[in-house]
Amino acid sequence: xxxxxxxxxxxxxxxxxxxxxxxxxxxxxxxxxxxxxxxxxxxxxxxxxxxxxxxxxxxxxxxxxxxxxxxxxxxxxxxxxxxxxxxxxxxxxxxxxxxxxxxxxxxxxxxxxxx
Amino acid sequence: xxxxxxxxxxxxxxxxxxxxxxxxxxxxxxxxxxxxxxxxxxxxxxxxxxxxxxxxxxxxxxxxxxxxxxxxxxxxxxxxxxxxxxxxxxxxxxxxxxxxxxxxxxxxxxxx
Numbered sequence: 001x002x003x004x005x006x007x008x009x010x011x012x013x014x015x016x017x018x019x020x021x022x023x024x025x026x027x028x029x030x031x032x033x034x035x036x037x038x039x040x041x042x043x044x045x046x047x048x049x050x051x052x053x054x055x056x057x058x059x060x061x062x063x064x065x066x067x068x069x070x071x072x073x074x075x076x077x078x079x080x081x082x083x084x085x086x087x088x089x090x091x092x093x094x095x096x097x098x099x100x101x102x103x104x105x106x107x108x109x110x111x112x113x114x115x
Numbered sequence: 116x117x118x119x120x121x122x123x124x125x126x127x128x129x130x131x132x133x134x135x136x137x138x139x140x141x142x143x144x145x146x147x148x149x150x151x152x153x154x155x156x157x158x159x160x161x162x163x164x165x166x167x168x169x170x171x172x173x174x175x176x177x178x179x180x181x182x183x184x185x186x187x188x189x190x191x192x193x194x195x196x197x198x199x200x201x202x203x204x205x206x207x208x209x210x211x212x213x214x215x216x217x218x219x220x221x222x223x224x225x226x227x
Contacts, residue, residue: 033214035215037218042220043152043203043220043221043223044218044220044221045158045205045207045218045221046218047215047216047217047218050214050215052214091157091158095214095216101171101214102148102160102163102171102173103148103150103158103160103207103216104160105157105158105159106157107156107157108157
């Protein structure tokens with residue numbers, strides 16, 4: 001069975017600095033997708049970034065980038081130039097690459113941003 | 116851009132009552148997923164539908180059932196509600212071949 005592990009229940013970063021959130025996963029599949037979702041206090045689930053397992057290049061979306069290490073089954077999220085609005089719960093998620101793969105989430109990391 | 120619509124946004128029920136949650140996917144999205152997020156927990160997959168057929172099943176209790184209709188909207192029916200069913204219920208939708216799931220705002224169910 002696939003599992004997703006986030007070992008940092010809480011993290012804190014100073015505004016304008018950089019923070020990295022960790023995620024590891026376990027799967028025997030070769031075709032899959034990895035995601036980072038942000039859940040602010042409104043509880044809305046917002047997709048931050050997506051990585052296809054077959055792509056070696058790390059995904060980047062503005063201030064958000066990932067470090068995808070397929071052999072190590074590691075998928076960390078780096079947030080650069082942190083802003084107050086980045087404060088939220090961040091969930092790492094895995095989806096099997098077949099059609100209509102459901103998401104398997106980690107337990108989440110609560111990120112605080114200090115002004 | 117149109118987003119996933121869920122109704123109602125809040126629902127309060129008593130134990131042993133029934134509840135129906137509705138989900139309207141993004142236009143041209145043919146796949147719907149239901150997730151349950153308990154307090155302080157990560158979302159857990161319940162069930163999914165593709166082209167009106169159940170495509171996958173997760174940790175959905177037997178007391179719950181769901182379906183997807185011809186207009187692609189979906190309903191989650193919950194019977195014999197228990198206190199432990201109190202949670203945020205998300206619906207997400209996607210398009211065939213696209214791995215990205217777009218989440219609705221959720222329905223907050225409180226069972227008293």
